[in-house]
Amino acid sequence: MSFYNEYSKIKDFSFDNFFQKIQGNDIRRILDKDKLEPWDFLALLSPKAQVYLEQMAQRAHMLSLQNFGKTILLYTPIYISNHCVNKCVYCSFNAANNIARKKLTMQEIEAEAREISKTGLKHVLVLTGESRTQTPVSYIKDAVKVLKGYFEVVSIEIYPLTEEEYKEVINAGVHGLVVYQEVYDEAIYDKLHLSGPKRDYHFRLDAPERACRAKMRSVNIGALLGLNHWRREAFFTGLHADYLQNKYLDVEISISLPRIRPYIGGCTDVYPVGDREFVQIMLALKIFxxxxxxxxxxxxxxxxxxxxxxxxxxxxxxxxxxxVGGHKGESTGEGQFEISDVRSVAEIRQAIQAKGFQPIFKDWMDI
Ligand code: SF4
Incomplete structure (x- = not known):
């Protein structure tokens, strides 16, 4: 059993017909429900629901307080390599791009860790491009062991692993996995991933589930917003998270909402997602x-x-x-994309507090 079975049932669904039938009273009725069904979630992603963003925001705020309190977990990514064998048309690390490539030594990773730890952060996300030759599982495990000397929580965002390999990295100290499907639509996925192992749609789609089976503590999924119609991709993402959450009750499931950013070799075939639409996705997901x-x-x-x-x-x-090496200020490798919020940890901490929320650096305890 795989999420692909669920995806297959709805991949040819007529979203436009469904949206045309949604009325305002459907949205009001859904917002009064205690528990939403998938079709309720899709209705909240509809054009009609845009009129109800304020009511959706109130509901999402209340549900978030009930389930997570007024806390926001802070973390930072640490890029340790930008070598990549894949040709994803939307990414600077694309193997076809002639960029400066770099892979950190264990000493350099430790120097980065020392620099990040000065900010007080306890959670890092290790990122690489996708190259089993340049950054084999043994390299990832060594890097994690170094980082565990400085941080309580180490998550990874690397190429998809087998279940056995996920067990290996967990034993080395990994707590969390981030893996984005990028785009759930299979035909578009095929078009955007020109060559390399990432062309294997199914192996990537099942990566979060393999990690859950290997007993990863947290798994974070997402679609890169801008590669397809956002309503469809948001719907598939929500269904995928729902599938994992219902099947693996002891794994903490999260969703990211990455919007495509400028990058080297930019592609033009982008489906823009505006701020209001972004908010609608986030609220619909939170309510569902x-x-x-x-x-x-x-x-x-x-x-x-x-x-x-x-x-x-x-x-x-x-x-x-x-x-790669960007925290120490000694980068010789190109970045993956341009970031937008360039504030320091201290500045973001203050911004969170100014909203009446508590920034936290660690969200669980080992017993
Ligand atoms: S998205 Fe990932 S796999 Fe694709 S080119 Fe970029 S780093 Fe490589």
């Missing part, structure tokens, strides 16, 4: 899946990120560099 966390990255600009805080955000990145 109140127990699922929502991470907002520095892809979003600072004022907008601050406004989102009370609406259901549970994790925010801070003090971000998307360059």
């Amino acid at each position: 899946l109140p127990h699922v966390g929502i991470a907002i990255s520095t892809r979003e600009r600072q004022g907008f990120r601050d406004q989102l805080i009370p609406l259901g955000v549970t994790k925010m990145s801070a003090g971000v560099s998307t360059e």
Whole structure:
């Protein structure tokens, strides 16, 4: 059994016909329900629901307070390599791009860790491009062991692993996995991933589930907003999170909402997602899946990120560099994309407090 079975049932669904039938009283009725069904969630993603954003915001705020309190977990990404064998048309690390490539040594990773730890952060997300040759599982495990000397929580965002490999990295100290499907629509996925192992749609789609089976503590999924019609991708993302949450009750499931940002070699085939639409996705997800966390990255600009805080955000990145070695200021590798919110950890901490929320650096305890 795979989420693909669920996806297959709805991949040819006529979203436009469904949306045409949604009326205002459907939205009001859904907002009064205790528990939403998938079709309720889709209705909240409809054009009609845009008129009800204020009511949706109130509901999302209340559900977020009930399930997560007034806390926001802070973390920062640490890029340790930008070598990549894939050709994803939307990414600077695309193997076809002639950019400066760099992979950190363990000493350099430790120097980065020392620099990040000065900010007080306890949670880092290790990122690489996707190259099993340049950054094999053994390298990832060594890097995690170094980072565990400085941080309580180490998550990874690397190429999809087998279940056995997920067990190996968990044993090395990994607590969380971030893996985005990028785009759920299979035909578009095929078009955007020109070559490399990432062309295997199914192996990527099942990666979060393999990690859950391997007993990863937290799993974060998402679609790169801008690669397809956002209503469809948001719907598939929500269904995927719902599937994982219902099947793996002891895994903390979260969703990220990355919006495509400028990058080297930019593609033009983008489906734009405006701020109101972004907010609608976030609110609909929060109302449909109140127990699922929502991470907002520095892809979003600072004022907008601050406004989102009370609406259901549970994790925010801070003090971000998307360059390899970027925290120590000794980067010789190109960044993955341009970030928008360039504030330091201290500044983001203050912004969260100014909204009446508490920034936290660690959200669980080992027993
Ligand atoms: S999105 Fe990931 S796999 Fe694709 S080119 Fe960028 S780093 Fe490589």
